[in-house]
Amino acid sequence: MCNWLSSLLVEFSRSHQTLRATKQLHALTVTTHLTQDPFYATKLIRFYAINNALHSAHILFDKTPNRSVYTWNSIIRAYAQHHQFDHAYSLFKQMLCSQCKPDNYTFSCILRACMEKTDVTSLRAAHGGLIVSDLESDSICSSALVNAYSKLGLVHEACEVFNGIVEPDLVLWNAMVMGYASCRLWHKGLELFSKMRHFGVNPDGYTLVGVISGLDGTSSLVIGEGVHGFSLKAGFCANAHVRSSLVSMYSRLNSLNSAYKVFSSSPWPDLVVWSALITGFVDGGVLEEALSLFREMNLQGQRADSLLIASVLAGCARLAAVRPAKEMHGFVLRFGYLSDAMVGSALINMYSKCGYVAVGVQVFESLQERYVATYNSIISCLATHGLASDALKLFEDMLEKGFKPDQSTFSAVLYACSLGGLVEDGQEYFRRMKEEFDIQASLEHYVHMVKLLGMAGQLELAYNLIQTMPGPPDTGVLGALLSCCVVHGNAEVGGIASSKLSAIEPENTAYRVMLSNIYASKENWEDVKILRESMVAAGLRKTPGLSWIEDNNA
DNA sequence: TTAGGGTTAG
Known part of the structure; x- marks a missing residue:
């Protein structure tokens, strides 16, 4: 049918389209009654999206009577590409209720959207839909799934998907290697790298980036150098992504000279x-x-x-x-x-x-x-310098202006209360955080609350709060409690905190020294002696403190 | 006689 318009569209796709040109093309399809054809509508939706005219794209989508799977995919992708993941997902749900069934392209886009909005529930639901559509073994969907699961920290799920594919292609191998890297399991990534080579699959630049970017901890420096050597021999160091990940790896492993050497090998260093x-x-x-x-x-x-x-x-x-x-x-x-x-x-x-x-x-x-992050910074700044009431005023100010506080905001607010000794205010904000703003208390929030109660001498209350935590307390929370016990000379709660801390970090002597100081403040020399002797017997020594100051005249 | 796509670096 209308060959000339079809050729025009193909030519238009290759050229650098503008919004004005898209509108003219749109007008042309209307006058030739071709908007009824989903092929033209799909193309136009894509052009509108490229030119940041999502609204026009959506209007056209609404007016398209015979939507094909391409039409649906183009509008869903348009929203996803503009980081409007909620819109993308809600269109996907509408699509499920329509005559048109999603295909592997739809799912790949939706999986990425779930990942970007860190929505595990929707991701699992999309995975379910994918199985129902019999697309689980599809190469596009499986790599997108592995990627999405591992980026959200669900490495077991990613592995299950990977292991379910009989003959993984290179992209899927890469997604899994990269997945291990993002879950900080570099040794597993390295194992997989060896395995793929064993199976005769040749790695590419993506694979190397996956292996390199995962390496962490000083013990992996030798391995990193080996991978670097491999990359040089196999010609991967010509790849800018590989070079950047090497520079970053050497920096991470405190090998700044090597980082600089790799950097210097870049003919035209880019921003990354x-x-x-x-x-x-x-x-x-x-x-x-x-x-x-x-x-x-x-x-x-x-x-x-x-x-x-x-x-x-x-x-x-x-x-x-x-x-x-x-x-x-x-x-x-x-x-x-x-x-x-x-x-x-x-x-x-x-x-x-x-x-x-x-x-x-x-x-x-x-x-x-101003943004939420700006408020978080200034509230934290004022809190640090003991200006609690100014900090809280700014918190109220941000609420009035319609900003939605996040975890960090409450961290700063509770910190302000803690340093300012505002026990009742702190307790009230802690309650509002959970009930009014639906924010789950993190370890950091508990540290501030323990400090707030503990410094005010309410050590039992602080200890009880720790008991109500949903997960086990870490060294930060228990350390906060112990330091408050030192201030108030409470050997009973201090003893509990110190032994819990020593169980988590047996090598760290600070906790025993702090308890010993509590005993000493009570002139309980007998327990001081027992504690110090037990430290000597275990071969533990106190780590000396360290601090520095900037000298303007130096 | 059509059109999209899945894995990388700071």
């Missing part, structure tokens, strides 16, 4: 490889070198993005080094990054950690646009 190197230096604590690389990157015309800037700002915060902090602040202002959510909050956090609370507040007040 620059970021891998700079972030590596920042994390390695060599901030001056990191900053000089950052300057070099700018001189070479490579523009930083907000992710890199935020990570350098976090480095300045960690080292509490105010000079580089000011330099970075200048950079942020010169290049207009202040409107970014991550950069703004990283800047506030940095000044807070450097001890400049007033500058942090100034930055907050100067921001044109």
